[in-house]
Amino acid sequence: MIRFDQVTKKFPDGTEALKNVSLTIPTGELTAIIGPSGCGKTTLMKMINRLEIPTNGDILIDEKSIKETDQVELRRSIGYVIQRIGLLPHMTIEKNAGLVPKLKGWSDEKTQLRVRELMTTVGLEPDIYLPRYPLELSGGQQQRIGVVRALAGDPNIVLMDEPFSALDPISREQLQKELRSLQQRIQKTIVFVTHDMDEALKIADNIIVMREGEVEQIGSPDDLIHEPANDFVRDFIGQERINRQRTFAQRKIHELTSFFSQARTSEQIAEISSTDSIETAISMLEKPNVNLLAIRHKDEFVGYIDQTSLLRAVIAKEEGGNHAD
């Protein structure tokens, strides 16, 4: 478990990258940190291996402050994959992949065994690729080696800084899938920085949404989709993406604003919140003494909805009209 305890980071130019952040990253899960650029997500991640030093606060790994470990030792115990891959071009793949074990002083045989095993895991035939140089490989293959290199020293924690964002869409998708299935096997604590919400939703167990140095929401992809904590999170995920991930019945009443009527057409009225789902609305309308719902948004009544208008909304959706969004 990685715990951030009231961490603040101020840069010399006065910008505050992190504002009193406290959070916990669970062991053995893939946690994605996401947010617009400049939100502090990379700074947050780089603090775990002390590439960035907090101005205030502390970071604890398994309740032990990382300040107590020598920073070089700390970094050797944490895998690190960076966006621009950063393989050493003058070393063969074998040397690159075995770098951390070598720094840690492993024997050659142990290193070789480990590297070959990992190469096979990421789908690169060791005999073919180990003697090659990084520039002889495609971007996707290079980043696979980047992942091998990060895992070679058998770390418990792996940090990934937008590792797939420089790749073409096809390689990216493939590597996302591979990472997901790899993670299910190896169960490392992976901290994955990204600005791509699709990527986060696809691969992460937990997502930390950040904005301007503060955490807006922490939750599973499901939590984010179904219960966005605020408008920022909702906007950041994007209504379209939320809709894609939800069935029509899971949508919220307020998404149907254009189907609200202002006329009170019945006396058999029940009250519903605009943030309730359409599913809830239908089950309420099924009750014998209810055929109209009054919609409350916060403390105001914003309109009425009945079975007919719900039906119209369904038809509009069927016809591909998304004007309810």
Next chain:
Amino acid sequence: MLTNFIETIQSRSDLIQQAFVEHIYLSFIALAIGIAIALPLGILIARYRKYAEPVIGVTAIFQTIPSLALFGFLVPLMGIGSNTALIALIIYALLPILRNTYTGIISVDSSITEAGRGMGMTRSQILTQIEFPLALPFIMAGIRTATVLTVGIATLATFVGAGGLGDVIYRGLQSYNNSLVLAGALPVALLAISFDLLLKWVEKKATPKGMKTN
């Protein structure tokens, strides 16, 4: 003309041989000291970049002083002799080596050094295992430039009494002996060309293997 030239070489072979040895001696010592100063200095200013501009600037100013004038400036300070010549030659050798070492190191892709740092390499491991090998082709190119420059300028060492092939050329000029001039100039040119070719080969060898595929 040709027979004349061959006769001159034969009759003055002692002088030419001695001058040749002196010339190589001057050039090599100057280069060795030049490398010993400029290489570490280049690495240092690549680490503390705010000092890079001033340091390179100073060596660049030295470079703009015409070589004959530099020898002239040094005589009142140092007297005549091979030390004076060496100082002048070292000054000329500094800039190409210094600038290329600096450029070589700072042009190493920052993502590579960041990866090294993130993996837990120490500063000196980053220097010796990443920055230096990747900068080596640049550094060798600088040494090559400095070598050709030094071999050429060492011809002027004769004016401060430090010998070298300049002696032969100067004597030839004074006695209107074109063959003697040639007997001095030709070896200088051959020296410069052969060092250039040799170092070009070394430079190629110094390029890390993985960098050639591009």
